[in-house]
Amino acid sequence: MAVTQLPPMALAAVSDDGGAAQGILRRQALRESAARTYARALPVVPVRARGMTVEGADGRRYLDCLSGAGALALGHHHPVVLDAIRAVLDAEAPLQVLDLATPVKDAFTDELFATLPPGLAARARVQFCGPAGTDAVEAALKLVRTATGRDGVLAFSGAYHGMTAGALAASGGGPSSGASGVTRLPFPYDYRCPFGVGGEHGAELSARWTEKLLDDPKSGAVDPAGMILEPVQGEGGVIPAPDGWLRRMRDITATRSVPLIADEAQTGVGRTGAFWAVDHSGVVPDVMVLSKAIGGGLPLAVVVYHEDLDVWPPGAHAGTFRGNQLAMAAGAATLAHVRENNLAERAATVGARMLDRLRQFATGRRWIGDVRGCGLMIGLELVDPEAGPAGAAGNATPVGHAPGTGYAAGPGPATNADRKGSPHCASPREASPHRASAHQTSPSEAAPRQVPPHQASLSEAAPYEMTPREGARWTGAQGGSAGGAPDGGAPYAGDARVAAPPADPELAAAVQQECLRRGLIVELGGRHGAVIRLLPPLTITDEQTEAVLDRLTDALDAAIRTAGARPRELPLPAAPFAPPLAGDHR
Numbered sequence: 001m002a003v004t005q006l007p008p009m010a011l012a013a014v015s016d017d018g019g020a021a022q023g024i025l026r027r028q029a030l031r032e033s034a035a036r037t038y039a040r041a042l043p044v045v046p047v048r049a050r051g052m053t054v055e056g057a058d059g060r061r062y063l064d065c066l067s068g069a070g071a072l073a074l075g076h077h078h079p080v081v082l083d084a085i086r087a088v089l090d091a092e093a094p095l096q097v098l099d100l101a102t103p104v105k106d107a108f109t110d111e112l113f114a115t116l117p118p119g120l121a122a123r124a125r126v127q128f129c130g131p132a133g134t135d136a137v138e139a140a141l142k143l144v145r146t147a148t149g150r151d152g153v154l155a156f157s158g159a160y161h162g163m164t165a166g167a168l169a170a171s172g173g174g175p176s177s178g179a180s181g182v183t184r185l186p187f188p189y190d191y192r193c194p195f196g197v198g199g200e201h202g203a204e205l206s207a208r209w210t211e212k213l214l215d216d217p218k219s220g221a222v223d224p225a226g227m228i229l230e231p232v233q234g235e236g237g238v239i240p241a242p243d244g245w246l247r248r249m250r251d252i253t254a255t256r257s258v259p260l261i262a263d264e265a266q267t268g269v270g271r272t273g274a275f276w277a278v279d280h281s282g283v284v285p286d287v288m289v290l291s292k293a294i295g296g297g298l299p300l301a302v303v304v305y306h307e308d309l310d311v312w313p314p315g316a317h318a319g320t321f322r323g324n325q326l327a328m329a330a331g332a333a334t335l336a337h338v339r340e341n342n343l344a345e346r347a348a349t350v351g352a353r354m355l356d357r358l359r360q361f362a363t364g365r366r367w368i369g370d371v372r373g374c375g376l377m378i379g380l381e382l383v384d385p386e387a388g389p390a391g392a393a394g395n396a397t398p399v400g401h402a403p404g405t406g407y408a409a410g411p412g413p414a415t416n417a418d419r420k421g422s423p424h425c426a427s428p429r430e431a432s433p434h435r436a437s438a439h440q441t442s443p444s445e446a447a448p449r450q451v452p453p454h455q456a457s458l459s460e461a462a463p464y465e466m467t468p469r470e471g472a473r474w475t476g477a478q479g480g481s482a483g484g485a486p487d488g489g490a491p492y493a494g495d496a497r498v499a500a501p502p503a504d505p506e507l508a509a510a511v512q513q514e515c516l517r518r519g520l521i522v523e524l525g526g527r528h529g530a531v532i533r534l535l536p537p538l539t540i541t542d543e544q545t546e547a548v549l550d551r552l553t554d555a556l557d558a559a560i561r562t563a564g565a566r567p568r569e570l571p572l573p574a575a576p577f578a579p580p581l582a583g584d585h586r
């Protein structure tokens with residue numbers, strides 16, 4: 001089937017001139033909340049869809065690289081999903097059962113556990129939550145606080161975990177920690193390294209910062225009940241965490257009896273080229289937050305966790321719609337189809353091909369600061385090279401790149417694949433000594449007195465040993481000597497950075513509109529809304545892949561050609577984007 005071909009279908013409510021669509025959009029603007037986001041930048045009225053093709057009420061067809069913010073792993077109306085839903089309806093099975101046991105739930109749980117990292121699946125428990133990922137995050141935080149008797153949460157800059165109070169507090173753009181007990185830590189963002197060095201050194205400094213803070217009794221951090229992180233920050237700008245850094249976080253938390261929570265609401269079910277994004281590093285978290293694709297496109301969210309944490313009382317977490325049978329049936333079918341047809345591996349292959357072509361395209365185009373991604377989770381960070389370097393440590397590109405451009409002096413753009421320590425997202429799960437669970441740490445190893453491991457005070461935890469690099473020298477983002485590493489350890493040299501150009505959200509918004517004109521739906525993300533995000537379904541065909549790349553690159557060139565003039569005729573969103581808090585409403 002051609003990339004935009006849909007079978008004939010009567011659409012009596014749709015006028016040839018698109019008048020019906022415009023009327024629907026006007027009524028939406030009059031009646032819906034000012035908090036709406038996607039509808040402001042994407043004035044599309046979808047009336048039907050199949051695979052990754054969406055048809056609007058005006059008759060226009062689009063290739064959908066939004067996929068319901070990643071919820072549609074198999075695209076729209078996949079036959080295995082429809083068959084699973086019809087089977088429940090035809091059997092007259094109950095549609096909503098709270099937390100009662102049913103054959104549908106049993107089958108979903110079997111399929112879910114079959115996909116989990118073996119080190120977790122063997123001793124896992126599952127809590128069915130309200131239908132959004134943010135509720136699963138709330139459940140995970142409540143779980144670890146109950147199990148440890150501690151209140152603090154370790155979270156990371158740039159994170160996005162949801163829009164309810166606890167999840168929002170743990171998100172990078174959330175309110176200041178204060179009463180929430182959240183301590184925010186630097187996430188290894190290679191292109192704009194918070195330490196001005198990037199690569200392995202930047203990731204190592206992030207790990208050291210975390211380690212020193214936890215071992216400093218005067219750090220001011222509330223004793224953490226858990227650490228929550230995304231293996232790939234999605235709304236934060238498609239930033240994959242280096243595998244080695246993830247293993248360090250596992251070591252640091254396990255040594256100190258701090259449960260590790262992996263938020264895989266968007267990265268799960270094959271999206272990154274492995275079934276779960278943690279599989280790339282071999283890390284086994286204590287808790288996994290799962291949503292979006294696990295429901296096959298219908299609302300479903302769960303928390304999977306190590307049985308040692310299962311100490312909360314009956315009713316500690318509940319939700320009216322946690323027994324959604326249609327979502328469980330659709331989810332079980334989706335999980336099985338992805339697993340049986342090796343769609344995660346295909347996502348790795350197709351994603352690598354897309355990244356390669358986009359990186360070649362970015363060469364010589366100074367407005368494309370970085371091309372990065374993992375499987376079919378791809379981002380292009382757009383910058384304003386005419387504005388010069390951003391001037392702040394943490395907005396950096398490698399020395400040897402043209403200052404203020406984000407481009408190498410030699411061939412090729414500045415991309416995370418070209419730098420030391422970048423994650424190899426296509427690698428299979430590998431055996432690793434770092435896969436030990438925090439629950440395998442004995443009380444005597446976690447603290448000098450005999451207390452349950454989750455009750456150990458962090459000030460009493462055994463220190464984490466590490467060897468500093470000999471003879472290294474750290475330099476600031478502008479290349480000047482800083483005299484030493486920020487954490488008091490060995491400073492670094494060899495990966496000093498000059499500041500990258502500032503992000504350009506206006507250009508990103510223009511590219512999004514140019515994509516829409518060409519029949520391509522893309523999302524914006526990143527700290528400033530300047531990252532073009534691609535989240536195509538795992539079922540994307542080779543023909544569709546080429547069509548997406550053709551339309552995107554043409555849209556980029558069209559927007560870049562007019563970037564200097566900033567013409568007013570380029571339509572922009574009615575309200576500015578402010579990810580990670582807008583755009584991924586769970």
